[in-house]
Amino acid sequence: MTQESPLKKIKWGIIGLGRIANQFATDLLTIKDAELYAVASRNQEKADDFAKEYSATKAYDSYEALANDPNIDAVYIATPHTLHKENALLCLENGIAVLGEKPFAMDAEEVEEMITKAKEKNVLLMEALWTYFLPHYQFVLKVLENKTYGNLLKVEADFGFQRLYDTNTRLFDKNLGGGSLLDIGIYPIFATLSTLGLPKNIEASATFFENGADSSCNMTFNYDHDVKAHLKSSLLEVLPTEAIFYCEKGIIKINTMFHMPTTVSILIDGKEEIKDFGYNTIGYNYETIHFNQLIRDGKTESDIMTFEFSRKLIKLLDDVRDIIKLEY
Known part of the structure; x- marks a missing residue:
């Protein structure tokens, strides 16, 4: 009887180390075939503290340094909304799969830019709207x-x-x-x-x-x-x-x-x-497990949180903003 080979361990990075990043990292620890490999903040002390708490191997004081680490398979982007596009493009350019916090970006134009880059680089990109996977x-x-x-x-x-x-x-x-x-x-x-x-x-x-x-x-x-x-x-x-x-x-x-x-x-x-439903985690593990499998399968787009769905979601946000005259 042949023994099943273990799943490839997905090495994760996190950019932006606020509250949601802590929740994501907490649930990442519950996933057997994944690890938090690197974290990045613009403050080295904050990165060091976060890395220590969640047993990350690397702690960087810049997002660029993390994006240039060749050992990283996937990055979770948990920075403020206005930085989502910039951070996603940085990682995609370096061939790293991107799971980007919602809203995916600030408007439909930015989202389209991200999708275009992901397709150009043939790299996995997905909006992290965790509710969809619960x-x-x-x-x-x-x-x-x-x-x-x-x-x-x-x-x-x-x-x-x-x-x-x-x-x-x-x-x-x-x-x-x-x-x-x-x-x-x-x-x-x-x-x-x-x-x-x-x-x-x-x-x-x-x-x-x-x-x-x-x-x-x-x-x-x-x-x-x-x-x-x-x-x-x-x-x-x-x-x-x-x-x-x-x-x-x-x-x-x-x-x-x-x-x-x-x-x-x-x-x-x-x-x-x-x-x-007998939950025993915060809930971020479900989208992460899905994303890990997409990487293992060589996919560049989710069949649940599709590009088309993200396009429609940002369009609705843009439409509401137009009606209430909210400009950033």
């Missing part, structure tokens, strides 16, 4: 696709929390793409795009902080047959942060913090059935 979300997509409860008639999705306004933090810094739409509004929009597709038209309104970053955004996506999606993002108030799909014969509700590991409720005739 088992509870894949379950909901399958139920809706199979029309288990009939046609989908309406979507309601929101994401909101309250933080002290502070322009020294990335979340509120308009120069870094801060504000509710790109940071958290992308999730309700994703929930609609992944279930209903592109709308016929969009209605949107927003409120703004004094520096011009959007503090909240209300959106209605209109589809054929009077199907609608009501979406909201806010940095001014705590919202349920649920995604609710109203079908002809029942309601599917992804419970609070719908974008991350959570439960799903099926509501039929006033009765509720709660489905628990």
Whole structure:
């Protein structure tokens, strides 16, 4: 009996070492055939501390140094939104597969530039919208696709929390793409795009902080047959942060913090059935395992988070921005 050969261990790098990078690194440690090989910050001490905490071999004080390390298979880009394109192009140019945090870039033009470079270099590129890969979300997509409860008639999705306004933090810094739409509004929009597709038209309104970053955004996506999606993002108030799909014969509700590991409720005739997916990680491991397999298979594009889906997602963000007159 021949012994199966071990899977190639994927050596990861991380560019940008903030909160999400910590969560990504935590879950990377749970993946047997992957390792955190290198990290990069513009501050050597921060890079050293991060590397020590997550057992990375290398700690660089520049993104360029990491991108020039020939041992790296894949890079997770977790820098502020405005740097996503620049950092992705740097890694793609060096032949390193790129998993780039959402939003993929600042607008459709930047996203197209990244995709063009990935194709030119024949290197894997994917937007890191982790929700798409979570088992509870894949379950909901399958139920809706199979029309288990009939046609989908309406979507309601929101994401909101309250933080002290502070322009020294990335979340509120308009120069870094801060504000509710790109940071958290992308999730309700994703929930609609992944279930209903592109709308016929969009209605949107927003409120703004004094520096011009959007503090909240209300959106209605209109589809054929009077199907609608009501979406909201806010940095001014705590919202349920649920995604609710109203079908002809029942309601599917992804419970609070719908974008991350959570439960799903099926509501039929006033009765509720709660489905628990037994999560034991933060949830970043699912997209990472998918990405690792794409590398092993020699793929240059995901069959789940496709280039076309990323194009549509950034187009919707651009369309909403045009309506609410939000410019960066």
